Amino acid sequence: MQKIEAIIQPSKLDAVKEALIEAGVEGMTILEARGHGRQKGHTEFYRGREYSVDVLPKIKLELVIADAMVERAVQAILKTAGTGRIGDGKIFISRIDNAIRIRNDERGEAAL
């Protein structure tokens, strides 16, 4: 089991979600996040004073999926979340020790 954390542009959420569901991913967690990588922010003006807004809105998706599905999910994200510009986001993958369904205590990949 692996966890995919994908930080993407908020405007890409719908497209990425659809692509993941089509790829067979059945569950995901969506968080509103703020942050930046190499993408600089933008400047705003308030009362003549210029200040830069570095902390940009992003969407973070968290998926825990079976090993066999990981590459399919990554491809789905890569195809739909990108614009070719800086600020498209990143995908992080980590290993998950266990997964448990709260309803019936199912464990392992069956719980996904």
Place this chain on the structure above:
Amino acid sequence: MRWVSARTTVFFSGIIGWTGLLQAQTGSVNNAAIQQHLQQLDQAVANAQLSADNAWMLVCAALVLMMTIPGLALFYGGLVRKKNVLSTMMHSFAMVGIVSVVWAFVGYSLCFGSGTSFIGGLHHLFLRGVGAAPNPAYAATIPQSTFMIYQLMFAIITPALISGAFAERMKFSAMALFSLLWSLFVYAPMAHMVWGKGGLLNASLGGAIPTLDFAGGTVVHVTSGVSALVCALYLGKRLHYPKEPMPPHSVVLSFVGAGMLWVGWFGFNAGSALSAGTLATSAFVATHLGAAAAAIGWSLAEWMRNGKPSALGAISGAVAGLVAITPAAGFVGPMSALAIGFLAGLFCYFMVVKVKQRFGYDDSLDAFGVHGAGGTLGAILTGIFASRVINPIFKDAHGNALPVGWLDGNWMQVPHQLVGIAIAWVVSIVGTLVLLKIVDLLVGLRVAGSEEAEGLDLTQHGEEGYDWEIAAS
């Protein structure tokens, strides 16, 4: 005339009919009866005028109160950080409570009672003698109580405006005490000098140095704006200002507030005609055009400087125009109003964007940049543009209208305006400094650094403005 009652019409028809009948019968014997009816007619017409003026003035009083709550509360509230929104709104709201009580006890008397050239007396202490009967010195067709309550709304908003300078760092107790004292020791003398009977600067009641101030350019805006600057300098800058950006948490709230200020300002300016006649119309028109031109002026300046006209800039410009037209509203024509507004938009933009940066004072919500500077400019321009065609306030011994402003033929008015402005500046600076010192010694002015960081809503009021916690349900 819509507001002539049916009863009056009946009287009139009755008289015509009756007169005809009696002439046929008895000739001049019923002169006395006719006289009596004519007197009743006169009274009915006077009552009708009183009703019209009183209705208008009561509405105006309500409009001006709306300028404070929620107009100014929203305008200022939106401009501060989220953690201080309630505290900022409380600055306005507290004024309504505190100043109203002080006004009823002694404020009205000090402003509008007969006294010296500088301050009124205690004749109207506890509103004694203030009732249904008009006070002809001020407004002959409305109850003095209406005049009193209308003026109260001005007394309320003036200290509320100052709060823009010390937002996000002043103790609530200090603000309350300071504002209470300020309304007695700075506002009352200024209001009396410009508007009170016997006041040194009163243009309509024979003051020694007639200063034209139709609705409060000097009395309200210069005093509050200059006092605001003093407060900003005395209290010092907010923590981490100007390094840390402190943008408004809700320009939307400020937008709504500004809209209410614009509409309410019709009560502020047009209501200062103290009657529902043509002068009110003139002031209404001038007010609106001044605001419109100023919004454009500020927006143009901002567009050229930053490449984009901001929403906040547009509404700030409108407010600046409303401030500047305030002393001029009932003295200038529509074209002059446009000019005054446009100049105010440019001037106040410059004050807020360049001058504030240059000198580095933290006038958080630009109370000085908009009200102090805009009021000063407006008062000067009033001396230039005031016209007897709009308002023949100066008359000679035969009742002929004399020139009012510079372009009208009375260049002396400009120096008079400058004297009035200078007095307002001095009274504000000295009064505010003394009062700040006293309040500082009594309760302390500024919240602690940790409280300022945590936010005044929590530390001063134990509340949060918005309860958007994730796990509430």
